[in-house]
Amino acid sequence: MTALIIDGKKIAEGIHQEVADTIRKRTAAGYPVPGLATVLIGEDPASQIYVRNKIRTCEKLGIHSVAYTLPADTTLKTLEELINFLNAAPDIHGILVQLPLPEQIDEYRVLSLINPQKDVDGFQPINAGMLSRKNSTPWFIPCTPAGILKLIQSVEPEIAGMEAVVIGRSSIVGMPTAQLLCRNNATVTICHTQTRQLAEVCRRADLLVVAVGHSKLVKADWVKPGAIVIDVGQNRVEDASADKGYVLTGDTDFDAIVPIARAITPVPGGVGPMTIAMLMRNTLSAAIKFSV
Ligand code: NAP
Numbered sequence: 001m002t003a004l005i006i007d008g009k010k011i012a013e014g015i016h017q018e019v020a021d022t023i024r025k026r027t028a029a030g031y032p033v034p035g036l037a038t039v040l041i042g043e044d045p046a047s048q049i050y051v052r053n054k055i056r057t058c059e060k061l062g063i064h065s066v067a068y069t070l071p072a073d074t075t076l077k078t079l080e081e082l083i084n085f086l087n088a089a090p091d092i093h094g095i096l097v098q099l100p101l102p103e104q105i106d107e108y109r110v111l112s113l114i115n116p117q118k119d120v121d122g123f124q125p126i127n128a129g130m131l132s133r134k135n136s137t138p139w140f141i142p143c144t145p146a147g148i149l150k151l152i153q154s155v156e157p158e159i160a161g162m163e164a165v166v167i168g169r170s171s172i173v174g175m176p177t178a179q180l181l182c183r184n185n186a187t188v189t190i191c192h193t194q195t196r197q198l199a200e201v202c203r204r205a206d207l208l209v210v211a212v213g214h215s216k217l218v219k220a221d222w223v224k225p226g227a228i229v230i231d232v233g234q235n236r237v238e239d240a241s242a243d244k245g246y247v248l249t250g251d252t253d254f255d256a257i258v259p260i261a262r263a264i265t266p267v268p269g270g271v272g273p274m275t276i277a278m279l280m281r282n283t284l285s286a287a288i289k290f291s292v
Helices: 008-028 045-061 076-088 107-113 125-132 143-155 174-183 198-202 271-290
Strands: 035-041 064-070 094-097 163-167 187-191 207-210 228-231 235-238 246-249
Touching: 008 045, 008 143, 008 271, 035 045, 035 076, 035 271, 045 064, 045 271, 064 076, 076 094, 076 107, 094 271, 107 125, 125 174, 143 174, 143 228, 143 271, 163 174, 163 198, 174 187, 174 207, 187 198
Parallel strands: 035 064, 035 094, 163 187, 163 207, 207 228
Antiparallel strands: 235 246
């Protein structure tokens, strides 16, 4: 078997197209232009790149974006004032606070301040709580998990009853992904650093999602033949021969897994583009549902 390489870039482009077309039609009909505010605190180079890419995509699709960049020593009070202002701004439908935050700022407290109807990242505790409740529907599903589900469904639209293993239990990827797969009726196992016989657990998976941040952790013999493998990892591995001095790798041993899996996402070009596409979709959806 040779795995299908799931083209996240192409699937994301399709979503961009849909979002841009809908925005064009809606604005022509007099509805407001969707607006996204990004808030970046500090100078983490990776966060700067993520925010820049989000803003660029907004521009491309016709979403109005406003970027706030604050120094690393910003206080919680300043941030609170900014979020309160954005919560009340009628031209802003989505608020994204780029994580991680500097140490002195309590992440949970900041996320709690965001109006849940503008929480296009889906991390506000009300949305996060609704994701975990069986009969509730969150206003927004976190972008990376939503993108992961789309990628899986591009190969296998119906995942009910499938055995899913998610490695990683972070609040932004692993845990909400596990919850989302469970809501879609997969049977889900969540693994982490304390999991015993990790390889053995992974070998049970029809769907294996890896969100760890450890280059090539998952080996070929951890993968069940015919499994769908979603590699969320983005690891910068030093490489003097590369232009940037590093190469980007995933959390799986991609080349070795290709002959075994049914489908796998590459890094880069798999989950990454989907995260931005789902953010654009959530921002449009915020404008449709909650414009005042
Ligand atoms: P994180 O907050 O550091 O969480 C990592 C998780 O992996 C933790 O739950 C940890 O377990 C678990 N883990 C770490 N080493 C492990 C090991 N050897 N065996 C089993 N479990 C292990 O990271 P994150 O924010 O979820 O991100 C994970 C990766 O995804 C990173 O490479 C990140 O860059 C990438 N990412 C990509 C996107 C995208 O759009 N493509 C978006 C977000 C993140 P414990 O809970 O026990 O510590």
